[in-house]
Amino acid sequence: MLDLKFIREHPDLVKEGIRKKGEADSVDDVLRLDMQRRDLVQRGEALKNRRNTVSEEIGKLKRGGQDASPSIAEMDAVKTQIKSLDDELKQVEESLNRLLLTLPNIPHPSVPEGKTPADNQEIAKWGEPPVIDFTPKPHWDLVQKLDIIDFERGVKVAGAGFPIYKGPGAKLQRALINFFLDEAYAKGYTEIQPPLMVNTASATGTGQLPDKEDLMYTVPKDELYLVPTAEVPVTNIHRDEILSEEQLPIKYCAYTPCFRREAGSYGKDVRGLNRLHQFDKVELVKFVHPGVSYNELESLRTDAEVLLQKLGLHYRVLLMCSGDMGFTQSKKYDLEVWSVGQQRWLEVSSISNFEAFQARRMNIRFRPRGGGKPEIVHTLNGSGLAFPRVVAALLEYYQTPEGKVIVPKALHKYTGFEVIG
RNA sequence: GGAGAGGUGGCCGAGUGGUUGAAGGCGCUAGUCUCGAAAACUAGUAUACGCGUAAGUGUAUCGAGGGUUCGACUCCCUCCCUCUCCGCCA
Numbered sequence: 001m002l003d004l005k006f007i008r009e010h011p012d013l014v015k016e017g018i019r020k021k022g023e024a025d026s027v028d029d030v031l032r033l034d035m036q037r038r039d040l041v042q043r044g045e046a047l048k049n050r051r052n053t054v055s056e057e058i059g060k061l062k063r064g065g066q067d068a069s070p071s072i073a074e075m076d077a078v079k080t081q082i083k084s085l086d087d088e089l090k091q092v093e094e095s096l097n098r099l100l101l102t103l104p105n106i107p108h109p110s111v112p113e114g115k116t117p118a119d120n121q122e123i124a125k126w127g128e129p130p131v132i133d134f135t136p137k138p139h140w141d142l143v144q145k146l147d148i149i150d151f152e153r154g155v156k157v158a159g160a161g162f163p164i165y166k167g168p169g170a171k172l173q174r175a176l177i178n179f180f181l182d183e184a185y186a187k188g189y190t191e192i193q194p195p196l197m198v199n200t201a202s203a204t205g206t207g208q209l210p211d212k213e214d215l216m217y218t219v220p221k222d223e224l225y226l227v228p229t230a231e232v233p234v235t236n237i238h239r240d241e242i243l244s245e246e247q248l249p250i251k252y253c254a255y256t257p258c259f260r261r262e263a264g265s266y267g268k269d270v271r272g273l274n275r276l277h278q279f280d281k282v283e284l285v286k287f288v289h290p291g292v293s294y295n296e297l298e299s300l301r302t303d304a305e306v307l308l309q310k311l312g313l314h315y316r317v318l319l320m321c322s323g324d325m326g327f328t329q330s331k332k333y334d335l336e337v338w339s340v341g342q343q344r345w346l347e348v349s350s351i352s353n354f355e356a357f358q359a360r361r362m363n364i365r366f367r368p369r370g371g372g373k374p375e376i377v378h379t380l381n382g383s384g385l386a387f388p389r390v391v392a393a394l395l396e397y398y399q400t401p402e403g404k405v406i407v408p409k410a411l412h413k414y415t416g417f418e419v420i421g
Numbered sequence: 422g423g424a425g426a427g428g429u430g431g432c433c434g435a436g437u438g439g440u441u442g443a444a445g446g447c448g449c450u451a452g453u454c455u456c457g458a459a460a461a462c463u464a465g466u467a468u469a470c471g472c473g474u475a476a477g478u479g480u481a482u483c484g485a486g487g488g489u490u491c492g493a494c495u496c497c498c499u500c501c502c503u504c505u506c507c508g509c510c511a
Contacts, residue, residue, distance in 0.1 A: 038470095038471065038472095041470070041471055041472095041480080042471065042472075042479095044480080045470095045471065045472095045479060045480045045481090046479085046480095048479085048480060048481085049479060049480070051491080051492080052440095052479095052480090052492085054491070054492090055439075055491055055492040056439070056440070056492080057491095058439080058491050058492070059439035059440090059491090059492070060439085062439080062491095063439080068491075069491095071491065072491045072492095073491085074491085075491040075492080076491070078491085079490090079491075242431095242467095242468090370450095371450075371466090374468085
Protein backbone atom coordinates (compact mmCIF):
# COMPACT_ATOMS: atom_id res chain seq x y z
CA MET A 1 0.00 0.00 0.00
CA LEU A 2 1.28 3.42 -0.88
CA ASP A 3 1.25 6.28 1.60
CA LEU A 4 -1.93 8.30 1.15
CA LYS A 5 -0.12 11.49 2.09
CA PHE A 6 2.54 10.79 -0.52
CA ILE A 7 -0.15 10.23 -3.14
CA ARG A 8 -1.83 13.46 -2.11
CA GLU A 9 1.41 15.42 -2.30
CA HIS A 10 2.97 13.77 -5.35
CA PRO A 11 0.14 12.49 -7.53
CA ASP A 12 2.17 12.84 -10.71
CA LEU A 13 5.05 10.73 -9.40
CA VAL A 14 2.63 8.03 -8.40
CA LYS A 15 0.83 8.08 -11.73
CA GLU A 16 4.16 7.89 -13.55
CA GLY A 17 5.26 4.93 -11.41
CA ILE A 18 2.05 3.02 -11.99
CA ARG A 19 2.25 3.71 -15.69
CA LYS A 20 5.76 2.20 -15.72
CA LYS A 21 4.40 -0.92 -14.11
CA GLY A 22 1.83 -1.09 -16.87
CA GLU A 23 -1.15 -1.01 -14.56
CA ALA A 24 -4.34 1.00 -14.59
CA ASP A 25 -4.06 4.14 -12.54
CA SER A 26 -6.87 5.16 -10.23
CA VAL A 27 -4.98 7.98 -8.53
CA ASP A 28 -7.62 10.57 -9.38
CA ASP A 29 -10.31 8.42 -7.77
CA VAL A 30 -8.14 8.09 -4.68
CA LEU A 31 -7.71 11.85 -4.47
CA ARG A 32 -11.42 12.45 -4.91
CA LEU A 33 -12.32 9.97 -2.17
CA ASP A 34 -9.64 11.43 0.07
CA MET A 35 -11.20 14.88 -0.26
CA GLN A 36 -14.65 13.51 0.50
CA ARG A 37 -13.25 11.68 3.46
CA ARG A 38 -11.59 14.72 4.97
CA ASP A 39 -14.69 16.81 4.49
CA LEU A 40 -16.81 14.20 6.30
CA VAL A 41 -14.25 13.83 9.07
CA GLN A 42 -14.26 17.54 9.73
CA ARG A 43 -18.02 17.88 9.79
CA GLY A 44 -18.41 14.78 11.95
CA GLU A 45 -15.78 15.79 14.43
CA ALA A 46 -17.24 19.26 14.88
CA LEU A 47 -20.55 17.63 15.85
CA LYS A 48 -18.86 15.14 18.14
CA ASN A 49 -17.08 17.96 19.85
CA ARG A 50 -20.45 19.62 20.39
CA ARG A 51 -21.90 16.39 21.73
CA ASN A 52 -19.07 15.87 24.17
CA THR A 53 -19.26 19.41 25.46
CA VAL A 54 -23.02 19.40 25.95
CA SER A 55 -23.06 15.93 27.46
CA GLU A 56 -20.65 17.10 30.06
CA GLU A 57 -22.90 20.07 30.80
CA ILE A 58 -25.88 17.77 31.09
CA GLY A 59 -23.98 15.74 33.63
CA LYS A 60 -23.28 18.84 35.67
CA LEU A 61 -26.89 20.04 35.48
CA LYS A 62 -28.22 16.67 36.56
CA ARG A 63 -25.85 16.42 39.45
CA GLY A 64 -26.99 19.90 40.46
CA GLY A 65 -30.59 18.71 40.28
CA GLN A 66 -31.41 21.08 37.41
CA ASP A 67 -33.44 20.49 34.27
CA ALA A 68 -31.40 19.41 31.25
CA SER A 69 -34.18 18.58 28.83
CA PRO A 70 -33.48 21.37 26.25
CA SER A 71 -29.90 20.18 25.90
CA ILE A 72 -30.98 16.57 25.68
CA ALA A 73 -33.40 17.48 22.92
CA GLU A 74 -30.65 19.24 21.00
CA MET A 75 -28.35 16.25 21.35
CA ASP A 76 -31.02 13.98 20.01
CA ALA A 77 -30.82 15.81 16.69
CA VAL A 78 -27.04 15.97 16.78
CA LYS A 79 -26.91 12.25 17.37
CA THR A 80 -28.86 11.59 14.19
CA GLN A 81 -26.58 13.84 12.16
CA ILE A 82 -23.47 12.17 13.54
CA LYS A 83 -24.85 8.78 12.70
CA SER A 84 -25.54 9.74 9.13
CA LEU A 85 -22.14 11.38 8.65
CA ASP A 86 -20.40 8.37 10.17
CA ASP A 87 -22.26 6.00 7.88
CA GLU A 88 -21.27 8.04 4.88
CA LEU A 89 -17.68 8.25 6.11
CA LYS A 90 -17.53 4.52 6.56
CA GLN A 91 -18.58 3.95 2.97
CA VAL A 92 -16.08 6.44 1.63
CA GLU A 93 -13.29 4.93 3.70
CA GLU A 94 -14.13 1.44 2.55
CA SER A 95 -13.99 2.51 -1.08
CA LEU A 96 -10.78 4.43 -0.49
CA ASN A 97 -9.17 1.54 1.28
CA ARG A 98 -10.20 -0.95 -1.35
CA LEU A 99 -8.71 1.32 -3.99
CA LEU A 100 -5.47 1.82 -2.06
CA LEU A 101 -5.03 -1.93 -1.71
CA THR A 102 -5.21 -2.32 -5.46
CA LEU A 103 -2.64 0.37 -6.28
CA PRO A 104 0.70 -1.30 -7.08
CA ASN A 105 3.99 -0.31 -5.57
CA ILE A 106 5.96 2.11 -7.73
CA PRO A 107 9.38 1.18 -9.11
CA HIS A 108 12.69 2.49 -7.80
CA PRO A 109 14.42 4.98 -10.14
CA SER A 110 17.16 2.43 -10.88
CA VAL A 111 14.62 0.01 -12.36
CA PRO A 112 14.65 -0.07 -16.17
CA GLU A 113 11.36 0.79 -17.81
CA GLY A 114 9.87 -2.03 -19.81
CA LYS A 115 6.81 -4.13 -20.48
CA THR A 116 7.79 -7.77 -20.92
CA PRO A 117 10.44 -10.25 -19.76
CA ALA A 118 12.38 -9.28 -22.88
CA ASP A 119 13.02 -5.89 -21.27
CA ASN A 120 14.72 -7.34 -18.21
CA GLN A 121 18.44 -6.63 -17.97
CA GLU A 122 20.99 -9.35 -17.51
CA ILE A 123 23.44 -7.75 -15.12
CA ALA A 124 25.69 -10.67 -14.13
CA LYS A 125 26.57 -14.20 -15.09
CA TRP A 126 28.49 -16.81 -13.12
CA GLY A 127 30.10 -20.08 -14.18
CA GLU A 128 29.86 -21.91 -17.48
CA PRO A 129 27.73 -24.68 -18.91
CA PRO A 130 29.51 -28.03 -18.42
CA VAL A 131 31.68 -29.31 -21.22
CA ILE A 132 30.26 -32.70 -22.24
CA ASP A 133 30.55 -34.97 -25.22
CA PHE A 134 27.17 -36.61 -25.06
CA THR A 135 23.59 -35.47 -25.41
CA PRO A 136 22.40 -34.37 -21.96
CA LYS A 137 19.07 -35.67 -20.78
CA PRO A 138 16.37 -33.51 -19.29
CA HIS A 139 15.83 -34.17 -15.61
CA TRP A 140 12.48 -35.89 -16.10
CA ASP A 141 14.25 -38.66 -18.00
CA LEU A 142 17.03 -38.87 -15.43
CA VAL A 143 14.78 -39.11 -12.40
CA GLN A 144 12.64 -41.79 -13.99
CA LYS A 145 15.63 -44.01 -14.81
CA LEU A 146 17.11 -43.40 -11.37
CA ASP A 147 13.70 -43.90 -9.74
CA ILE A 148 14.16 -40.94 -7.44
CA ILE A 149 11.13 -38.81 -8.35
CA ASP A 150 7.80 -40.37 -9.24
CA PHE A 151 5.50 -38.01 -11.10
CA GLU A 152 2.94 -40.61 -12.18
CA ARG A 153 2.13 -41.88 -8.73
CA GLY A 154 2.07 -38.29 -7.50
CA VAL A 155 -0.80 -37.77 -9.92
CA LYS A 156 -2.58 -40.76 -8.46
CA VAL A 157 -2.13 -39.64 -4.89
CA ALA A 158 -2.82 -35.93 -5.31
CA GLY A 159 -2.75 -34.70 -8.89
CA ALA A 160 -0.44 -33.24 -11.47
CA GLY A 161 2.25 -31.06 -9.94
CA PHE A 162 2.62 -33.08 -6.77
CA PRO A 163 5.71 -35.25 -7.28
CA ILE A 164 6.82 -37.99 -4.95
CA TYR A 165 10.49 -37.86 -3.99
CA LYS A 166 11.94 -41.26 -3.26
CA GLY A 167 15.10 -42.73 -1.81
CA PRO A 168 18.13 -40.65 -2.85
CA GLY A 169 15.73 -38.11 -4.37
CA ALA A 170 14.10 -37.54 -1.00
CA LYS A 171 17.44 -37.45 0.73
CA LEU A 172 18.77 -34.96 -1.78
CA GLN A 173 15.87 -32.67 -0.89
CA ARG A 174 16.60 -33.11 2.78
CA ALA A 175 20.27 -32.36 2.14
CA LEU A 176 19.34 -29.14 0.37
CA ILE A 177 17.14 -28.06 3.26
CA ASN A 178 20.03 -28.42 5.67
CA PHE A 179 22.58 -26.93 3.32
CA PHE A 180 20.52 -23.82 2.60
CA LEU A 181 19.56 -23.30 6.22
CA ASP A 182 23.11 -23.77 7.50
CA GLU A 183 24.33 -21.20 5.00
CA ALA A 184 21.66 -18.78 6.17
CA TYR A 185 22.55 -19.42 9.81
CA ALA A 186 26.15 -18.55 9.04
CA LYS A 187 25.02 -15.19 7.67
CA GLY A 188 23.03 -14.30 10.76
CA TYR A 189 19.53 -15.31 9.77
CA THR A 190 17.33 -16.73 12.52
CA GLU A 191 15.51 -19.89 11.56
CA ILE A 192 11.72 -19.84 11.64
CA GLN A 193 9.27 -22.68 11.28
CA PRO A 194 6.05 -20.82 10.55
CA PRO A 195 2.45 -21.97 10.17
CA LEU A 196 1.78 -23.44 6.73
CA MET A 197 -1.67 -21.93 6.64
CA VAL A 198 -2.41 -18.26 7.12
CA ASN A 199 -5.49 -16.17 7.76
CA THR A 200 -6.97 -13.44 5.60
CA ALA A 201 -5.19 -10.62 7.37
CA SER A 202 -1.80 -12.19 6.75
CA ALA A 203 -2.49 -12.88 3.10
CA THR A 204 -3.59 -9.27 2.71
CA GLY A 205 -0.54 -7.98 4.49
CA THR A 206 1.97 -9.36 2.03
CA GLY A 207 -0.23 -8.53 -0.94
CA GLN A 208 -1.67 -11.91 -2.02
CA LEU A 209 -5.11 -10.56 -1.24
CA PRO A 210 -7.32 -9.07 -2.46
CA ASP A 211 -6.18 -9.51 -6.06
CA LYS A 212 -4.34 -12.79 -6.21
CA GLU A 213 -6.59 -15.11 -4.29
CA ASP A 214 -6.63 -17.51 -7.24
CA LEU A 215 -2.96 -18.33 -6.77
CA MET A 216 -3.55 -19.85 -3.36
CA TYR A 217 -5.15 -23.03 -2.13
CA THR A 218 -7.93 -22.21 0.27
CA VAL A 219 -9.45 -23.95 3.24
CA PRO A 220 -12.85 -22.27 3.08
CA LYS A 221 -14.36 -23.86 6.13
CA ASP A 222 -11.71 -22.34 8.35
CA GLU A 223 -10.97 -19.23 6.27
CA LEU A 224 -7.35 -20.21 5.84
CA TYR A 225 -4.92 -20.24 2.94
CA LEU A 226 -2.08 -22.66 2.33
CA VAL A 227 1.10 -20.62 2.17
CA PRO A 228 2.23 -19.92 -1.39
CA THR A 229 5.61 -18.93 0.07
CA ALA A 230 7.11 -18.59 3.54
CA GLU A 231 7.21 -14.87 2.83
CA VAL A 232 3.59 -14.66 3.92
CA PRO A 233 3.74 -16.16 7.44
CA VAL A 234 7.27 -14.93 8.15
CA THR A 235 6.74 -11.32 7.14
CA ASN A 236 3.50 -11.25 9.11
CA ILE A 237 5.32 -12.24 12.30
CA HIS A 238 5.76 -8.58 13.15
CA ARG A 239 2.41 -7.32 11.86
CA ASP A 240 1.02 -4.52 14.06
CA GLU A 241 4.23 -4.17 16.03
CA ILE A 242 6.50 -1.29 16.87
CA LEU A 243 10.08 -2.57 16.85
CA SER A 244 13.02 -0.70 18.31
CA GLU A 245 15.64 0.62 15.93
CA GLU A 246 18.28 -1.41 17.79
CA GLN A 247 16.54 -4.62 16.69
CA LEU A 248 17.04 -3.80 13.02
CA PRO A 249 17.88 -5.41 10.73
CA ILE A 250 15.86 -8.50 11.62
CA LYS A 251 16.82 -11.42 9.40
CA TYR A 252 14.79 -14.62 9.23
CA CYS A 253 15.20 -17.77 7.20
CA ALA A 254 12.52 -20.41 6.86
CA TYR A 255 12.21 -23.71 5.12
CA THR A 256 8.63 -24.51 4.11
CA PRO A 257 6.69 -26.34 1.48
CA CYS A 258 4.87 -23.88 -0.79
CA PHE A 259 1.48 -24.43 -2.36
CA ARG A 260 0.44 -22.71 -5.56
CA ARG A 261 -2.53 -23.33 -7.79
CA GLU A 262 -0.76 -21.74 -10.78
CA ALA A 263 -3.98 -21.70 -12.77
CA GLY A 264 -3.53 -21.43 -16.50
CA SER A 265 0.01 -22.81 -16.80
CA TYR A 266 0.73 -25.37 -19.51
CA GLY A 267 3.25 -26.81 -21.96
CA LYS A 268 6.98 -27.06 -21.51
CA ASP A 269 6.81 -24.72 -18.53
CA VAL A 270 5.13 -27.39 -16.45
CA ARG A 271 7.14 -30.40 -17.59
CA GLY A 272 8.95 -32.31 -14.85
CA LEU A 273 10.01 -30.12 -11.97
CA ASN A 274 9.64 -26.84 -13.82
CA ARG A 275 6.38 -25.80 -12.22
CA LEU A 276 4.64 -27.58 -9.38
CA HIS A 277 1.65 -27.14 -7.13
CA GLN A 278 3.71 -28.12 -4.10
CA PHE A 279 7.39 -27.40 -3.81
CA ASP A 280 10.00 -26.73 -1.16
CA LYS A 281 11.76 -23.45 -0.62
CA VAL A 282 14.02 -21.75 1.86
CA GLU A 283 13.04 -18.12 2.10
CA LEU A 284 15.08 -15.22 3.47
CA VAL A 285 13.17 -12.29 4.95
CA LYS A 286 14.50 -8.98 6.27
CA PHE A 287 13.02 -6.09 8.20
CA VAL A 288 15.32 -3.10 7.84
CA HIS A 289 15.74 0.62 8.39
CA PRO A 290 14.42 2.51 5.34
CA GLY A 291 17.78 4.22 4.90
CA VAL A 292 19.62 0.99 4.15
CA SER A 293 17.09 -1.15 2.33
CA TYR A 294 18.88 -0.97 -1.00
CA ASN A 295 22.17 -2.04 0.55
CA GLU A 296 20.28 -4.87 2.20
CA LEU A 297 18.82 -5.82 -1.17
CA GLU A 298 22.33 -6.24 -2.58
CA SER A 299 23.54 -8.32 0.34
CA LEU A 300 20.41 -10.44 0.14
CA ARG A 301 21.19 -11.07 -3.49
CA THR A 302 24.73 -12.08 -2.59
CA ASP A 303 23.44 -14.45 0.08
CA ALA A 304 21.31 -16.20 -2.52
CA GLU A 305 23.97 -16.20 -5.24
CA VAL A 306 26.56 -17.82 -3.00
CA LEU A 307 24.34 -20.89 -2.72
CA LEU A 308 24.40 -21.45 -6.46
CA GLN A 309 28.13 -20.81 -6.51
CA LYS A 310 28.74 -23.42 -3.85
CA LEU A 311 26.67 -25.87 -5.85
CA GLY A 312 28.80 -24.96 -8.87
CA LEU A 313 25.80 -24.18 -11.05
CA HIS A 314 25.91 -21.78 -13.98
CA TYR A 315 23.49 -18.91 -13.41
CA ARG A 316 22.68 -15.34 -14.36
CA VAL A 317 21.20 -12.35 -12.55
CA LEU A 318 18.36 -10.37 -14.07
CA LEU A 319 17.27 -6.93 -13.03
CA MET A 320 13.56 -6.98 -13.62
CA CYS A 321 12.05 -4.21 -15.70
CA SER A 322 9.17 -2.12 -14.36
CA GLY A 323 6.48 -4.04 -16.21
CA ASP A 324 7.64 -7.55 -15.28
CA MET A 325 8.17 -6.92 -11.62
CA GLY A 326 4.94 -7.65 -9.86
CA PHE A 327 2.48 -5.76 -7.78
CA THR A 328 4.34 -5.31 -4.51
CA GLN A 329 7.97 -4.78 -5.49
CA SER A 330 9.99 -1.60 -5.84
CA LYS A 331 12.98 -3.43 -7.23
CA LYS A 332 13.54 -7.07 -7.98
CA TYR A 333 16.29 -9.38 -9.14
CA ASP A 334 15.79 -12.87 -10.45
CA LEU A 335 18.44 -15.57 -10.33
CA GLU A 336 18.15 -18.03 -13.18
CA VAL A 337 20.06 -21.26 -13.29
CA TRP A 338 21.09 -22.91 -16.54
CA SER A 339 19.24 -26.09 -17.39
CA VAL A 340 21.63 -28.23 -19.42
CA GLY A 341 19.03 -30.79 -20.36
CA GLN A 342 16.47 -28.24 -21.48
CA GLN A 343 18.90 -25.64 -22.79
CA ARG A 344 17.08 -22.81 -21.06
CA TRP A 345 17.24 -20.62 -17.95
CA LEU A 346 15.13 -21.54 -14.94
CA GLU A 347 14.17 -19.04 -12.26
CA VAL A 348 15.28 -20.27 -8.84
CA SER A 349 15.24 -17.10 -6.81
CA SER A 350 13.47 -13.82 -6.76
CA ILE A 351 14.97 -11.12 -4.57
CA SER A 352 12.89 -8.07 -3.83
CA ASN A 353 12.76 -4.83 -1.95
CA PHE A 354 9.19 -3.87 -1.09
CA GLU A 355 10.26 -0.68 0.65
CA ALA A 356 7.35 0.32 2.91
CA PHE A 357 4.66 -1.19 0.67
CA GLN A 358 4.08 -4.39 2.64
CA ALA A 359 5.04 -2.94 6.00
CA ARG A 360 2.43 -0.21 5.66
CA ARG A 361 -0.26 -2.78 4.96
CA MET A 362 0.93 -4.75 7.96
CA ASN A 363 1.57 -1.74 10.15
CA ILE A 364 5.13 -2.76 11.01
CA ARG A 365 7.04 0.18 12.42
CA PHE A 366 10.13 0.94 14.42
CA ARG A 367 10.85 3.52 17.08
CA PRO A 368 13.85 5.66 16.05
CA ARG A 369 16.85 5.70 18.37
CA GLY A 370 16.33 8.26 21.10
CA GLY A 371 12.54 8.26 20.76
CA GLY A 372 10.31 10.07 18.31
CA LYS A 373 7.51 9.02 16.02
CA PRO A 374 7.47 5.42 14.83
CA GLU A 375 8.41 4.98 11.17
CA ILE A 376 7.45 2.25 8.75
CA VAL A 377 10.19 -0.37 8.24
CA HIS A 378 11.21 -1.67 4.86
CA THR A 379 10.74 -5.35 4.11
CA LEU A 380 12.71 -7.51 1.71
CA ASN A 381 12.77 -11.13 0.82
CA GLY A 382 14.52 -13.55 -1.45
CA SER A 383 14.44 -17.23 -2.16
CA GLY A 384 17.46 -18.96 -0.86
CA LEU A 385 16.52 -21.05 -2.85
CA ALA A 386 13.49 -22.72 -4.46
CA PHE A 387 14.22 -26.42 -4.65
CA PRO A 388 12.66 -28.04 -7.73
CA ARG A 389 14.48 -26.10 -10.41
CA VAL A 390 17.72 -26.25 -8.45
CA VAL A 391 17.28 -30.01 -8.30
CA ALA A 392 16.46 -30.11 -12.00
CA ALA A 393 19.49 -28.02 -12.93
CA LEU A 394 21.73 -29.91 -10.56
CA LEU A 395 20.73 -33.35 -11.89
CA GLU A 396 21.16 -32.21 -15.46
CA TYR A 397 24.43 -30.38 -14.84
CA TYR A 398 26.13 -33.26 -13.05
CA GLN A 399 24.79 -36.15 -15.12
CA THR A 400 27.15 -38.71 -16.56
CA PRO A 401 26.88 -40.45 -19.96
CA GLU A 402 25.60 -43.53 -18.11
CA GLY A 403 22.72 -41.56 -16.63
CA LYS A 404 24.15 -41.31 -13.13
CA VAL A 405 24.48 -38.04 -11.24
CA ILE A 406 27.53 -36.80 -9.36
CA VAL A 407 26.55 -34.97 -6.18
CA PRO A 408 28.33 -31.64 -5.80
CA LYS A 409 30.88 -31.54 -3.01
CA ALA A 410 29.03 -28.97 -0.90
CA LEU A 411 26.24 -31.50 -0.36
CA HIS A 412 28.31 -34.58 0.48
CA LYS A 413 28.16 -34.13 4.21
CA TYR A 414 24.38 -33.77 3.98
CA THR A 415 23.61 -36.57 1.52
CA GLY A 416 26.09 -39.11 2.77
CA PHE A 417 26.51 -40.30 -0.83
CA GLU A 418 28.48 -38.82 -3.71
CA VAL A 419 26.77 -40.42 -6.68
CA ILE A 420 23.15 -41.14 -7.48
CA GLY A 421 22.66 -44.29 -9.53
C1' G B 422 -16.36 -30.90 21.29
C1' G B 423 -18.57 -29.92 26.82
C1' A B 424 -18.30 -26.68 31.45
C1' G B 425 -16.36 -22.38 33.75
C1' A B 426 -13.23 -17.77 34.10
C1' G B 427 -11.28 -13.74 31.69
C1' G B 428 -9.48 -10.04 27.80
C1' U B 429 -7.73 -2.33 30.31
C1' G B 430 -1.37 1.56 28.34
C1' G B 431 5.75 -1.53 27.15
C1' C B 432 4.43 -4.80 31.61
C1' C B 433 1.45 -5.63 36.25
C1' G B 434 -3.07 -3.83 37.93
C1' A B 435 -7.55 -0.46 39.69
C1' G B 436 -11.89 1.03 37.77
C1' U B 437 -19.68 -1.16 37.01
C1' G B 438 -23.19 5.02 33.40
C1' G B 439 -20.90 11.69 33.75
C1' U B 440 -13.18 15.66 32.78
C1' U B 441 -10.99 7.90 32.90
C1' G B 442 -6.21 8.67 27.76
C1' A B 443 -7.58 6.07 31.82
C1' A B 444 -5.66 5.63 39.63
C1' G B 445 -1.44 2.98 41.66
C1' G B 446 2.99 0.19 40.77
C1' C B 447 6.98 -1.59 37.54
C1' G B 448 9.82 -0.38 33.41
C1' C B 449 11.90 3.48 30.36
C1' U B 450 13.89 8.78 29.48
C1' A B 451 15.75 13.35 31.49
C1' G B 452 17.12 16.25 35.72
C1' U B 453 18.73 16.82 41.06
C1' C B 454 22.09 14.46 44.45
C1' U B 455 27.17 11.63 43.86
C1' C B 456 34.18 11.40 42.35
C1' G B 457 31.06 7.73 39.76
C1' A B 458 27.18 4.18 40.38
C1' A B 459 23.12 2.50 43.28
C1' A B 460 19.31 4.41 46.27
C1' A B 461 16.21 8.57 46.90
C1' C B 462 13.64 12.72 44.91
C1' U B 463 11.46 15.65 40.64
C1' A B 464 9.53 15.71 35.83
C1' G B 465 8.26 13.24 31.45
C1' U B 466 6.73 8.69 29.10
C1' A B 467 0.53 5.74 23.71
C1' U B 468 -1.27 5.45 18.69
C1' A B 469 -4.02 7.07 14.46
C1' C B 470 -6.53 10.70 11.83
C1' G B 471 -8.25 15.98 10.96
C1' C B 472 -7.06 21.37 11.18
C1' G B 473 -2.59 24.53 11.72
C1' U B 474 4.01 27.02 8.99
C1' A B 475 4.31 26.14 14.15
C1' A B 476 3.06 26.27 19.21
C1' G B 477 -1.11 23.83 19.54
C1' U B 478 -5.89 21.90 19.07
C1' G B 479 -10.12 18.55 17.85
C1' U B 480 -11.74 13.44 17.19
C1' A B 481 -11.14 8.27 17.98
C1' U B 482 -9.02 4.13 20.61
C1' C B 483 -9.84 -0.02 27.56
C1' G B 484 -10.06 -7.74 22.38
C1' A B 485 -13.30 -6.69 17.47
C1' G B 486 -17.99 -5.19 15.54
C1' G B 487 -22.98 -3.61 16.47
C1' G B 488 -26.90 -1.74 19.97
C1' U B 489 -29.14 1.11 24.30
C1' U B 490 -28.23 6.32 26.26
C1' C B 491 -27.91 13.40 26.12
C1' G B 492 -23.36 10.65 27.66
C1' A B 493 -20.44 3.85 27.79
C1' C B 494 -14.18 1.04 30.20
C1' U B 495 -18.84 0.52 32.86
C1' C B 496 -25.45 -2.05 30.38
C1' C B 497 -27.22 -5.48 26.00
C1' C B 498 -26.10 -8.58 21.42
C1' U B 499 -22.66 -11.07 17.98
C1' C B 500 -17.81 -12.60 16.96
C1' C B 501 -12.48 -13.45 18.09
C1' C B 502 -8.80 -14.81 21.49
C1' U B 503 -6.56 -16.55 26.24
C1' C B 504 -6.68 -19.52 30.73
C1' U B 505 -8.67 -23.77 33.93
C1' C B 506 -11.23 -28.55 34.15
C1' C B 507 -13.36 -32.69 31.21
C1' G B 508 -13.45 -35.37 26.50
C1' C B 509 -10.71 -36.61 22.00
C1' C B 510 -6.00 -37.07 19.84
C1' A B 511 -0.09 -37.11 16.84
